[in-house]
Amino acid sequence: MKGILGLMPDGYFGSYLTLAVYALAMIGLVAGTLGLNRLVSPKVPKREKLTTYECGVEPVGTGQSQTTIRYYMFALLFVIFDVEAVFLFPWAVVFEEIGMFAFIEMMIFIAILALGLLYAWRKKVLDWL
Amino acid sequence: MADALGNGYVQLGLKMSVLLILLPATLVLGWVELKIGAHMQARLGPMYPGGFHGWAQTLADGIKFVLKENIIPRNADRSVFALVPYVTMLGAALIFVVIPAGRNLVIEDLEVGVFYVLAASSVGVIGILMAGWSSANKYSLMGALRAAAQLIAYELPLVLAAAAVAMMAGSLSLVDIVEAQKSIEIAGFYIPFLPFQIVGFIIFLTAATAELTRPPFDMPVAEAELITGAFTEYTGIRFAFSLFAAEYISMIGLAAFGATLFLGGYAPPHSALEFIPGIVWLLLKTLTILFLLIWVRWTYPRLREDQLQKFAWKFLIPLSLVNIFATGALKLTPWI
Numbered sequence: 001m002k003g004i005l006g007l008m009p010d011g012y013f014g015s016y017l018t019l020a021v022y023a024l025a026m027i028g029l030v031a032g033t034l035g036l037n038r039l040v041s042p043k044v045p046k047r048e049k050l051t052t053y054e055c056g057v058e059p060v061g062t063g064q065s066q067t068t069i070r071y072y073m074f075a076l077l078f079v080i081f082d083v084e085a086v087f088l089f090p091w092a093v094v095f096e097e098i099g100m101f102a103f104i105e106m107m108i109f110i111a112i113l114a115l116g117l118l119y120a121w122r123k124k125v126l127d128w129l
Numbered sequence: 130m131a132d133a134l135g136n137g138y139v140q141l142g143l144k145m146s147v148l149l150i151l152l153p154a155t156l157v158l159g160w161v162e163l164k165i166g167a168h169m170q171a172r173l174g175p176m177y178p179g180g181f182h183g184w185a186q187t188l189a190d191g192i193k194f195v196l197k198e199n200i201i202p203r204n205a206d207r208s209v210f211a212l213v214p215y216v217t218m219l220g221a222a223l224i225f226v227v228i229p230a231g232r233n234l235v236i237e238d239l240e241v242g243v244f245y246v247l248a249a250s251s252v253g254v255i256g257i258l259m260a261g262w263s264s265a266n267k268y269s270l271m272g273a274l275r276a277a278a279q280l281i282a283y284e285l286p287l288v289l290a291a292a293a294v295a296m297m298a299g300s301l302s303l304v305d306i307v308e309a310q311k312s313i314e315i316a317g318f319y320i321p322f323l324p325f326q327i328v329g330f331i332i333f334l335t336a337a338t339a340e341l342t343r344p345p346f347d348m349p350v351a352e353a354e355l356i357t358g359a360f361t362e363y364t365g366i367r368f369a370f371s372l373f374a375a376e377y378i379s380m381i382g383l384a385a386f387g388a389t390l391f392l393g394g395y396a397p398p399h400s401a402l403e404f405i406p407g408i409v410w411l412l413l414k415t416l417t418i419l420f421l422l423i424w425v426r427w428t429y430p431r432l433r434e435d436q437l438q439k440f441a442w443k444f445l446i447p448l449s450l451v452n453i454f455a456t457g458a459l460k461l462t463p464w465i
Binding site for chain 1: 141144145148152195196197198199200201202203204205214215218219222223226236237238239243244262264265266267268269270271274278281282284285288289292293295296299300301356361362365366367370434435438439442443446447450453454457458460461
């Protein structure tokens with residue numbers, strides 16, 4: 001397949017070009033609908049209409065305020081486990097060919113992580129602060 | 130005809146036509162959910178629009194959304210606020226690229242298919258965070274933070290459940306995964322991964338429900354506490370795209386993904402039924418999972434935020450690690 005102005009090579013990157021065209025088409029679809037909305041919708045800006053919604057009363061302070069993120073420890077754990085998951089995928093594809101050796105290797109890896117989870121559990125990190 | 134199909138432009142155009150199905154599918158699924166939910170609660174649901182059982186209800190809603198005024202609050206960060214529908218819709222629609230509806234009937238069979246779907250399905254959360262911060266509204270900010278908390282808790286069980294399927298198939302390409310399920314054959318019956326991965330399937334459904342922020346995991350948009358969470362300030366078509374369309378499209382996408390991983394995707398249940406096109410089977414299996422998701426939604430009450438984290442970290446993640454271990458052991462036992 002030669003395709004768009006010779007930009008569509010066969011093989012690995014060709015499939016990602018289709019992906020890019022698909023994404024652009026999706027953005028176009030959303031933009032088209034938003035454009036249609038711009039053409040047909042009324043425009044009556046009022047002072048009250050443009051205020052931030054806060055149960056009908058005047059907003060107090062700013063909405064972009066500092067907030068305690070109570071789950072930041074979970075977020076740290078998530079990063080560690082997500083990296084583990086990235087390692088897991090290439091292994092999952094080839095482990096049957098390598099056999100028992102790969103299985104035991106990965107189980108040691110998972111066991112270390114599970115130990116880490118257990119440690120976090122006992123340290124009460126997994127309880128909502 | 131054959132020449133035309135060989136043309137790259139024509140092929141590309143046909144592939145993009147999938148996009149045109151997405152929005153009507155959203156409307157149909159929305160109506161189906163209204164009707165199923167109503168009947169589960171012994172109500173009738175929409176009855177008037179269109180005449181027959183209110184079939185045009187969601188269509189009328191959609192037209193109304195297009196005709197509505199688009200409001201951006203004075204304090205909002207305008208450009209980020211306006212960008213949100215694009216991000217959420219993109220995250221939802223990207224899933225469909227790798228879902229195969231037949232041996233060769235797929236937009237693009239990426240080698241890293243499973244990985245790609247998991248990555249694409251979490252793009253939407255960036256949109257929710259953008260909405261939460263740019264709205265300059267306290268409810269929006271809380272909703273966005275809750276959505277992020279939900280993602281970090283349920284992304285892992287989803288990824289680990291999918292990894293177990295990748296181990297079963299020995300590939301990340303979704304076509305290969307379906308073909309691997311077709312290769313397990315007893316007296317002509319194709320056995321999908323479901324009986325081997327029943328734990329994985331349940332983990333997947335739970336995590337997918339949470340990822341979609343659907344009840345009982347809908348704390349980010351909890352109406353009674355946070356109005357509509359991150360999308361409180363959104364109106365009209367932006368609201369429809371950011372919340373409804375994105376949710377329903379990614380719901381269909383994840384259901385099709387689950388059907389491909391666990392239920393055999395486009396593979397028929399028996400080799401004698403091979404003459405029915407794969408897309409019919411994929412659709413039937415996807416609808417089954419969609420019905421399960423809708424059923425759960427109208428059955429269980431909402432969890433609390435700390436219960437959600439506890440359930441994910443103390444139950445689902447250890448369980449999915451055990452599932453990975455069990456899958457590995459199953460694959461290495463000589464009698465399989």
